[in-house]
Amino acid sequence: MRTRDHDLNAERRQTILKAAGDCFVQNGFHATSMKDVCTAAGMSPGTLYHYFRSKADIIAGIIDEDALAVRKALDEVAEAPDLLNALFEALDAFAMHMTDRDLILHAEISAEILRRPDLKQRAAAAHLADQKALAGAILKAQDAGTVPREIDGAQTAADILSLIDGMLWEATLHGAAVLKSRTPTLRRSIMRLLGQREQQS
Amino acid sequence: MRTRDHDLNAERRQTILKAAGDCFVQNGFHATSMKDVCTAAGMSPGTLYHYFRSKADIIAGIIDEDALAVRKALDEVAEAPDLLNALFEALDAFAMHMTDRDLILHAEISAEILRRPDLKQRAAAAHLADQKALAGAILKAQDAGTVPREIDGAQTAADILSLIDGMLWEATLHGAAVLKSRTPTLRRSIMRLLGQREQQS
């Protein structure tokens, strides 16, 4: 058959993404050479370039995988009946399961987004979609009476995402351990942003 | 005289930092070659390497300049008699005077911090110092009775810095214009984090 083998294509691409991810976590995006990725993936440069057009294209693939995961998590929160509960549960799960590997890869991803205009554009669209999903959830909570009307849904959604990003930034700077210690206080801050009164547990 | 000429040294370093900054803003850190910086600074590679040990060392110099500016602004806020006022004034000035150039350079800086462990360590120290300065200011406001006692100063300081970083991230993704539209709502979010009641102006 001369036609393109889609299964092989998808499989090879997956192999390359995994191998590249490992390399990037170990040595960073710019410190790993294409030769490194080739060795890790067990193929020659020519073959690798058959599946990805450039080194940058590889990290774009990794970014897409990451964005999809965030997307799914937020959509689940948006669809849940109780916003606060769902959000805090997602946050806990996030802080629990985030490994050092994830954190390092997230840093590499962010760095590359900051650098490349085309990735920046995709990240901007993803960020807007995330914001809208959360804003929709806030609106629903306002209809249900859980969140006061005077809260600006869109802006508050953006601020909540900022808080989470900020925690991630702290975690990359000071180590993954801060995720666990930070989650409870982050909870309180998010509640304040959503206009909740203080409450003793 | 065979002894090191300190004035010339400082001047040349400044020339290089400025030239490199221009190059990085135009083409990004990794897309500008040392040859580009040499041309912009008007000197040969050998001379440039006489003043900076590496390309990474140049961006480290730019980072230090940036961190110093943040440091100064936050210390002024911390020393002001009225925290809220001083903070909001600083924020307005920040949003007003932030140029596209600053924003792009900030992005390049962040990307490089994410990548290099030694820069990461310095950024972590700077972030901690910023956080402490703001936490001190919150404590002072608590003593003055402007901010309620149940607020956790250190964590709230971290959260406020997260909100500002988040706004910067949004600005790099969606353009500098969001800084001006975002500042008023950011104000309200910060007030909420500091336990202030809603108020009509």
Add this chain to the structure above:
DNA sequence: ACCTGAACACCGTTCAAGT
């Protein structure tokens, strides 16, 4: 279509030589 590996263009850094 899928794969190989030598070859090309380029870049960060060094170093012998000059003043």
Add this chain to the structure above:
DNA sequence: ACCTGAACACCGTTCAAGT
């Protein structure tokens, strides 16, 4: 001390040739 520019080692990408 300060400066030059050719030279070195390395890296992302291409391409002629093979199956």
